Amino acid sequence: MSGKTLYDKIWDAHLVTQREDGTALIYIDRHLIHEVTSPQAFEGLRIAGRKPWRADANFATPDHNIPTTSAERRAGIDGILDPISKIQVTTLDDNCNEFGILEMNMDDIRQGIVHVVGPEQGATLPGMTIVCGDSHTSTHGALGALAHGIGTSEVEHVLATQCLMAKKAKNMLVRVDGELQTGVTAKDIVLAIIGKIGTAGGTGYTIEFGGDAIMALSIEGRMTVCNMAIEAGARAGLIAVDQSTIDYIEGRPFAPKGEIWDGAVEAWLTLRSDDDATFDKVVELRAAEIEPQVTWGTSPEMVVSVNGTIPDPALEQDASRRESIMQSLKYMGLQGGSAIKDIKLDTIFIGSCTNSRIEDLRAAAKVVEGKKVASTIELAMVVPGSGLVKKQAEDEGLDKIFIEAGLEWREPGCSMCLAMNADQLGDGKHCASTSNRNFEGRQGFGGRTHLVSPAMAAAAAIHGHFVDVRDI
């Protein structure tokens, strides 16, 4: 009998019951909550007269609707000018109070993007099952947890039962071996993976990312990779636990302490796939071949090297792919065959659950230090992932570097990644964005998104167009 994958191990450890057809009840250790996908779930509990099964398994923070200018934030909840957004944030506060759920509300310095705050607080731990009504919950897999997004009906189900009804996914291993070139980052790795397997390549699988290039990444870099597993179609992405994982967690507010910590570390260090584990599918990439990536279309799989050109639909043999390319180019206002470096940019967005952590901000600051944002850039903004990331960056003087270079330094939240707050990309504007989705209208009605790493976004801010960050 062959060994178990990391996914097999976590799944098996959480199996409560299983029906003959494979439908299982899986115990959920942590449930993260934000304001957008939870109100209908709490309302469902109220209507049915139910209570949370285990209130202390949950924690909440508002992020999607939160304003990011200092003027708005100083006014607290009254600073949310959109009355509908304000109701949604107030509703989260009210629900957490009513049901006894820990919330880091918008006036709390710990508030931020839920996928930044969870690991930062030590609320995300190896070997856990973690769910949230948000597809980027896959982020938490970076710490060796089984984490994925769920819909609102399942949010209600987890609140009421502490379990999820699920069928086991298949196992995929994505191995990235070798050494990355200087200037190439976790974001480029994951974009290259999506470019290779496509946005549906991971559908039906849990992806384990492995290989020495993955294990050489910092925990924050691993979060960037796992964050975008969903953009490859996989609900969950995860990475084995190693000493870096343990070092990252130790001492965080909700991490275990004392004797419990010692027991936890011993258990967590076994959280990796067995050497003889078998995967249903294996994909391999060579790290040294990965170049800085830029998306040109309206799906994350529409990605090429910064030194590449936009595909010419006339050269595409497959009719449905040709149609997709033409639809994308029309929306993006781009010509097939033209160079990525010739795309003229209007907006720069550095932030989101993919790339708003301290290392992301350091990488961007390093590129813009002592330089000025190009005069053709209408708006360049940096949005830290949490209040604590913001404070850390300010302690290091990164805010001053950004401001002196001409970038706006904002308050934490999801911001222009999905533009549910006032931070909207203008109609027809091209944005170099460190976020995760380049769908039509994603960052604002008619907005045109190009996904890149923080260093690449920063370099684009200075030059007004894409440049190869390895050249500067």
Added chain:
Amino acid sequence: MQKFSSEKGVVLPLNRANVDTDFIIPKQFLKSIKRTGFGPNLFDEHRYLDKGEPDADNSARPLNKDFVMNQPRYAGANVLLARENFGCGSSREHAPWALDDYGFRAILAPSFADIFFNNCFKNGLLPIVLDKAVIDGLFAEVEATEGYQLEVDLDAQVVRKPNGEELPFEVDQFRKHCLLNGLDDIGLTLEDSAAIAAFETTWRAKSPWYFTLSN
């Protein structure tokens, strides 16, 4: 949950791969704290020419006449014919809520994104996977025949064409049972309360480090 047994109706062909959940229902409508009322904003950015806002009067907005949904021949459609990887992107259940609110009961596609697929079953909406060649054939027939209707029979697990031809499909048997009977997942799971409580006690003893948020 609403029951699903058999549905017959007009088919809307949405000839586009990788339709994402932002396409199905744009983010500004996610600010609602209700489950209903999303139908008028289904496919909003393609259905209308202007930018939609929550609580706006949609009947006064300019329609995009080129978008397939606005062609009179597809009025009242309740079966959606779609392409690969339908429903990719965010986990927003507002996407199936919007499809359901508009009146769709079944979606036929060569493949679906996982979270969307799962969310459909929670709302009495049936996603059906058919071979790409079969879907290609249906697109050709729907576009060539005004008033083209399909019957989706969940009990028999077939899609019936106007000429009586039956297209079989697979469905998870437990989900089928829940849909046919309109069963509530939470109620079903709570029948296993004792097993959940027993698991939790054992798990807490074995892995106390997962129970530290209250410390």
